[in-house]
Amino acid sequence: MSADLGWDLVIDWIRCDGYGLCGDLVPDIIGLDDWRYPLVHPGPIPNDRRHEVQRAVDCCPMRALKLVRAGSMPRR
Amino acid sequence: MGILPGGPRLLAGPPPRGGPESYGDHLARLGQTPAIGPEDMVTELELSGLLGRGGGGFPVGRKWRALTEGPRGPAVVVVNGAEGEPRSSKDRVLMTYRPHLVLDGAVLAANAVGADSIVVYVGEEHGRARAAMAAAIEARSSTVLVSIRTVAAPIGYVSGEATAAVHFINSGDARPTATPPRPSEAGVRGRPTLVQNVESLAYAALIARFGAGWFRSVGRRETPGTALVTVSGAVSAPGVREIELGTTIGELVEAAGGRRDSVGAVLVGGYFGAWISGDEGWAMGLDPQAMRARGLTFGCGMVSVHPAGACGVAATAEIMAFMAESSAGQCGPCLHGLRSIADTAARLAAGRSDAAAIDDLERWTSLVTGRGACRQPDGAAAFMASAVRVFGSEFERHARLGRCSADEASVDVS
Known part of the structure; x- marks a missing residue:
């Protein structure tokens, strides 16, 4: 049931070092701020984009990103 | 009362x-x-x-x-x-x-x-x-x-x-x-x-x-009881007091030896908190529920009185510098964002910036919220947003003229 709601991107801010690869790979879903830290656009990530975003998650050198079912984790 | x-x-x-x-x-x-x-x-x-x-x-x-x-x-x-x-x-x-x-x-x-x-x-x-x-x-x-x-x-x-x-x-x-x-x-x-x-x-x-x-027999229905508060700034008897929740800032400031006309603005809730102007704040109850409804926080019960006529931009820059320095430095948006906000606020306070700096401040403030392991960036952003709200015309004056009405007042007198 919850797969219909899409996916949330959870960022471990302590791990993230601002490499910015995630934002380069899916710029319409993950923006980058002035220091190349991710700015996730509001709202869940739709199912049909999941694999692209998963690739961005896998590319993170700091392993700071995680895709979880929408609403399954608190927002922070 | x-x-x-x-x-x-x-x-x-x-x-x-x-x-x-x-x-x-x-x-x-x-x-x-x-x-x-x-x-x-x-x-x-x-x-x-x-x-x-x-x-x-x-x-x-x-x-x-x-x-x-x-x-x-x-x-x-x-x-x-x-x-x-x-x-x-x-x-x-x-x-x-x-x-x-x-x-x-x-x-x-x-x-x-x-x-x-x-x-x-x-x-x-x-x-x-x-x-x-x-x-x-x-x-x-x-x-x-x-x-x-x-x-x-x-x-x-x-x-x-x-x-x-x-x-x-x-x-x-x-x-x-x-x-x-x-x-x-x-x-x-x-x-x-x-x-x-x-x-x-x-x-x-x-x-x-x-x-x-x-x-529950004292205080307000939604937020009953008493609380400890720390009063500082433009009062003659600063320090820790116990108050009934719902006591107005004016009542507290008077109990601490302050006067209405000596209050320019009040910082409530802590460095994590927010500025409120003297006009708005004087009759406001120190009541967590009511304060939250106004976008403020009771926080740790800090009430710091900013003297009338003093420069709000400089006071803000000083606190922002502290917030940036006290970042644990673990999370990028907090480390870089707070430093940028603090540096820009300091340049504005010193009269070495222009109107674009205020736009930068507002943009960075909106950027850092919710983007850290703890709420340090959120607290600093809320504080900065309140400063622009309460001291907005002072910020603009600093950006445009490179000085503030606090200087002006002293120039006029001399």
């Missing part, structure tokens, strides 16, 4: 000049720690509506309830007296003069949440409070069944944040950690941990004795 109609509660008893209340005096005044079962204790706290006094304002009963329903196994209670807030001293005053009331609350908390150890975590710079707590622990060492130890919290604004406190107790590193897990799930030595501010614990000790009905 007085600011405390029913008389003091947390600060009832012998006058502070006598130093810490001894165990004997405490027992003579309030009797033994009540023998109240875990369920009754938590229910009483829930009925009381007591909100946490460390800054977050989370309902204390709900917090204790989560631990009784959470993971099994012995829990830990952390008595949080780190008090790293620069203009707050109410926690150290309470620990210094009423250490046994705080310990009563800690023992009751341990009993309620099934903890077999208590860690008293007091700011290392608060020497008298630490000495009073240590002596109080010593005085009742033969009567307490749980283990109690003290840990000196390192100096620093974020040391008292719940995950930072747990992190320091576990490994000597007072930087916040990513959540989940929350301390209530896996805290000190991986065990479920209740991190509770000293004032909240002291109040729990009174509620255990006198009940939720007594607690």
Whole structure:
């Protein structure tokens, strides 16, 4: 049931070092701020984009990103 | 009208000049720690509506309830007296003069949440409070069944944040950690941990004795009770006071020897808090619920009076510099964002910036919120947003003319 709601991107801010690869790979879903830290656009990530975003998650050198079912984790 | 109609509660008893209340005096005044079962204790706290006094304002009963329903196994209670807030001293005053009331609350908390150890975590710079707590622990060492130890919290604004406190107790590193897990799930030595501010614990000790009905008999319906506040700035008698919740800023400032015409603005809630103009703030009640409705926070009960005619941009820049410096430096948006905001605010204050700087400030402020392991960036952003709201015309004047009306006033007079 919850797969219909899409996916949330959870960022471990302590791990993230601002490499910015995630934002380069899916710029319409993950923006980058002035220091190349991710700015996730509001709202869940739709199912049909999941694999692209998963690739961005896998590319993170700091392993700071995680895709979880929408609403399954608190927002922070 | 007085600011405390029913008389003091947390600060009832012998006058502070006598130093810490001894165990004997405490027992003579309030009797033994009540023998109240875990369920009754938590229910009483829930009925009381007591909100946490460390800054977050989370309902204390709900917090204790989560631990009784959470993971099994012995829990830990952390008595949080780190008090790293620069203009707050109410926690150290309470620990210094009423250490046994705080310990009563800690023992009751341990009993309620099934903890077999208590860690008293007091700011290392608060020497008298630490000495009073240590002596109080010593005085009742033969009567307490749980283990109690003290840990000196390192100096620093974020040391008292719940995950930072747990992190320091576990490994000597007072930087916040990513959540989940929350301390209530896996805290000190991986065990479920209740991190509770000293004032909240002291109040729990009174509620255990006198009940939720007594607690609710003063204050406002939604946010009953009294609270400790620290008044600083443009008043003749600054310091810690106990007030009935709902007392207006004006009543408090007058009780502390301030006058309406000497108040330019007021910083409420802490450095994590917000500015409110003197006009808006004077009649506003210090009531967590009502303040939240206005986008403000009661926080740790800090009320700092910014003098009329003084430069709000400079005052803001000074606090932002502190917030940027006290970032634990772990999370990029907080590290870079707060530094950028602080540097820009400092340049504006010095009259070395233009209008684009105000746009930068507003953009960065909106960028950092919610983007960190703890709420340091959120607090700094909310503070900065309030500064632009309250001192907006001053900011513009600084940007346009490179100086402020505080300078102007002195020029006009001479």
